[in-house]
Amino acid sequence: MNGPLVVVGDSLLDVDVDGAATRLAPDAPVPVVDVESERSRPGGAALAAVLAARTGQRVVLLTALGRGEASNRLRRALAGRVELAELPLDGDIPVKTRIRVDERPLLRIDRGGGRPGPANGAARRILGSAGAVLVSDYGRGVAEVLTPLLTPATRRCPVVWDPHPRGGPPVPGARLVTPNAAEARSTAAALDARSAAGDGLADHTRRAALLARHWRAAAVAVTLGPRGALLSRGTDSPILLPAPHEAGGDPCGAGDCFAASAAVALARGAITEEAVHCGVVAAADFVASGGAGGLALPPPAGRPAAPLPVRAAELAAAVRARGGTVVATGGCFDLLHAGHVGLLESAARLGDCLVVCLNSDDSVRRLKGPGRPLTPVADRASVLAGLGCVDAVAVFEEDTPHAVLRELRPDVWVKGGDYTVEALPEAEVLAEWGGHALVLPYLSGRSTTALAERAAAAGSGRSGPASAGAGA
Template sequence: MSAPGPLVVVGDALLDQDIEGSATRLSPDGPAPVVDVTEDRCRPGGAGLAAVLAAREGREVVLITALGDDEASRTVRRALRGRVTLVELPLTGELPVKTRVMAGGRPLVRIDRGGGRPGAPDDAVREALASAGAVLVADYGRHAAHAVREQLAAAAHRVPLVWDPHPKGDDPVPGARLATPNAAEARALCPGDGTTLSDDALRGAQLAERWAAASVAVTLGERGVLLTSPGQDTPMLVPPPYRAVGDPCGAGDCFAATAAAALADGALPGEAVERAVAEACAFVAAGGAGNPALWHARAAADETLPSDAFALARSVRARGGTVVATGGCFDLLHAGHVGLLESARRIGDCLIVCVNSDASLTRLKGPGRPLTPLADRMRVLGALGSVDAVVAFEEDTPAALLTELRPDVWVKGGDYAVDDLPEAAVLREWGGQAVVLPYLAGRSTTMLAGRAARAAATVTGL
């Protein structure tokens, strides 16, 4: 049975930036690699990432975190819009930004800058915690949890509370259902020379007793997780289901978010940890926090999509990225559409889909169409991981819409020739390019509709 209230995530949001490139030479002025940048990505980190991961399956999630008036805070707000409900603490100073410079998919250096101090909670924060069905504390040592410690202590006696601690943060409040330090954090919190499995198990049990927590899960990376409890001599070791090769960035947040969601649904700590280990393993294998599919899926309501499309295009252009657009009716989404959209997304830094309105589609395809109304078509397209935004147009062609969006690349399937595209001339006005991509043969809405009609006639005997 689901918890009666939302899952409330409390903690320190960060802005994570990945600068990707290749390093094939050293700088002439020192023995340092030169990185030729190919991509620059930003996303919410810390508690912001944990909240997004907790909300992936449609769960209602409220994020309580400190944000300010700086550009990093504004970027995080935009990225979280439509995914979680944001309840803010005031932030004095700037939001921390953590930048990884990557070459060949491997980090060369991390640069940290910024930082501030959360202010006191207001009524909205207190009400959010009072109505929580479960709580996850994603502590990154920046004191957001400290600002609402009194409310967290009350929540721990009422609903499941998971605390992901940090050596520079507060101890979990008494009564936490589960605390989730990694091995390095546990060793920092319980100093000692031992690094064996039994040493980590002992630390977990000691921390559970010190924190008055029901259980402590010490995460061990590739070895899995040790689940301990106060005074327990024999811990449970939960190994990963397979060896995941990928970027581990965000794996701890994924583990904690999954465990909190499982406890919110009534799972026991052992069941929650097993589920969280499997999910964290899959998360790493899929590319970790940098997996584009995690951030391309749109949870915003249909009516917000058009404005998102224009804002997205402006944002991508402003940072020097490539805006890709494609268009069509998408009356019955099929494998040909999916393949085209996935290929189009790989061309640039965002993909905007321009969709014929119902009236436009009827003029183009004739009576009886559309089979699927515009709102449903937009919702299905917006749910695809390859699609960043969807916008409708009323005219027979998207030329006017493209003039406003000004994409760098316009994509159509291989059943067109570039010279036949009226949009090609429009794109040339601002230096854009129309391209044709290979199209999966034998798939079309007309063919699907005909097949369904024949099947229906067979069933009814007509």
């Protein structure tokens, strides 16, 4: 893809007010919330744009903003993180305030909103240069205003449409439409009243196929929360892409995360099935790390980026916030073998989450020499993330994981092999925040080097040496 991912839609300002409720008001049987903190963050299409930008994707947000305080706060939050292209707005953007107790919503207050002005020349140029488009429709007019420009976009690049009950239908030819189960049910019921019944996979299959045909979309992915997503191309043979794990966190923003991740994947050349899988995994991890309420914005352009994916940092922070134990380990993990798996499973049992700090390809090359790694970092990270005992993977470029450890601040750092705790170079770093280092034994006779030597020997018909080590 040469052009940027263009996110089109209605932007909001979301505000979370967190506090404690320990008593009822004297004048009415309602809880009294003692406010402990308040923070604002991008919402609606702006949230989808920020989530897409976290992947390193170039993102342009095409939205309507006014001249009020809420619009100005959103501009400041987005500055340096996504490129902003504005339509005029008659009024100010909506502000949605959630009152939360124990991280659970108690009440939501909505205020503000206006109508967007007409499409301008800048909008036409931006959509004409897009490598992919995500329409994040919140039913407040931006998608409607830009529909004449979005229809021809489907012939040039992938268009993902995240619909809203108050919005219009997706433009014909969209590569992927992403309603949630409730949205699919209500829209399908308007077309065929019998489609509203049932919550089984067969019911979701019928609704997804009906909507794909009605919208003339290449595919529809109905998101099903903990069950993942059901992908239909308008036939009775769908694909269910299950969630990698059950996430019990705040689901606010999960749909935006799903759509943004799928759009980024399509922008980078993935097929639709791969894109939906990326969306399912990203949404599950997003909910597990606290959802939109726990979102950490990526650093503005020009500032040093954190040396690990934001998701890993968010997960560690969320686990610490609820009093849990963060465990981390690290290595090259070039050819994953039984020694690695045994170490990771043992490490995971020491706490509430396990983050693997993974050497980048350049880092492995400097440590192991020419010819290594045998497996590129994207594949190594994917295999590690697929293990049930691994909660997140953080890739680092340096020769040591010191910088990434200072970001994660794990309670326990685990290494395998013949080290002593005193000899671990990370022990001094962990002492900065009171963390502890532990050494766990590898299974003997397992090592990447030994596997590589045996494979090379088998290919040449020779007997290879067996190594007693178990290095990464």
